[in-house]
Amino acid sequence: MLKLAGFIVGTIVGSFLGVCIDRMPRGESVVAPGSHCSKCGAQLGALELIPVIGYVLLWGRCRHCGERVPIWYPLLEVGCGLLYAGVLGKYGFTLSAVNALISISLAVVAAGIDLGHRVIPDRLTMPWMIAGLLMGALSGGLQGILSRALGLLACGGLVLLIAVLSRGGMGGGDIKFMALVGSFLGFLGGLTSFVVAFIIGALVGVILIVLGIKSRKDEIPFGPFISVGTIIVCIFGDRIIPLVFPWIRL
Ligand SMILES: [Zn+2]
Known part of the structure; x- marks a missing residue:
């Protein structure tokens, strides 16, 4: 039912x-x-x-x-x-379900807009980062907020670092979107989403180049892959997070 x-x-x-x-x-x-x-x-x-x-x-x-x-x-x-x-x-x-459903919904909208327009609007990411922290407060009080804040900073920081090192391989929209994911899924869930996104993105990129649909120079938006990673972690996180962080017990 x-x-x-x-x-x-x-x-x-x-x-x-x-x-x-x-x-x-x-x-x-x-x-x-x-x-x-x-x-x-x-x-x-x-x-x-x-x-x-x-x-x-x-x-x-x-x-x-x-x-x-x-x-x-x-x-x-x-x-x-x-x-x-x-x-x-x-x-x-449960509260976990609500958290996952909001994350999935945001991921769907971000992917749809990024595919169509190559942007992820601030209007979508910025306010919802605060909502992610508040969801943390509901689930775990002050500790909950801190763990979400850690996820936000780690995920946003990681993509910021990649954007700087790759000189524009990823944009400001990707940084803020990944920070948003961290604010909802926390440090482990957020980073696992990124790993899944990166692997799927690399595979799809290779396939598109091999099939001749895209050339090496074409930019493929990364946002939709972050969305796929987020959705996968929302549903199968209990199995995938331990694969990415095998030394951590959930
Ligand atoms: Zn009409």
């Missing part, structure tokens, strides 16, 4: 995250006006607002002007539904 509820809530959140991905880079409000067609501006009706089902009812097109609704909207909704179901199935309805 909790998984089913998680799936339904996840699709609704996914629908909202789609709006954030669409509007945040343009500096628009993510709340008002309500969901509307990007071409003719027609407001969506109550039925059409239902995640996935709305898309199917409309056959993926605007009722008024026939403009196609991008397929990534329903895919994002289903994907978030599955992730939410997975987290709630694993942790139950």
Whole structure:
């Protein structure tokens, strides 16, 4: 039952995250006006607002002007539904689950915006870093805040160091995004996310070059890999963190 509820809530959140991905880079409000067609501006009706089902009812097109609704909207909704179901199935309805769900949601938005626009807005990262510290306070009081702050500084500092050494291989958005991840997942979880991101990023980079889709000179945004690393650690952290830090007992 909790998984089913998680799936339904996840699709609704996914629908909202789609709006954030669409509007945040343009500096628009993510709340008002309500969901509307990007071409003719027609407001969506109550039925059409239902995640996935709305898309199917409309056959993926605007009722008024026939403009196609991008397929990534329903895919994002289903994907978030599955992730939410997975987290709630694993942790139950706990503070750890809420922490993981917020982390995953932020990771999804950051990846979506970075893929489309090659930026990760400060509006997404900066305020939520404070939220990460506050989540630490809720779970472990002062010690909780300190461990999150350590994660924030270590993760942000690591990417800052790489950015300086590689002279622009990673940008300010990546630094702040990684600091954000550290504020939610702490020192071990945050750094493990980075390791996973780095490995997957390197593999995907090699594959894209071998297939001739990208050349060595092309820049591939790193943000989406940080997102994938974060999501993997949120769900499988208990197994992966000990692989990266074998000398630490969780
Ligand atoms: Zn329209």
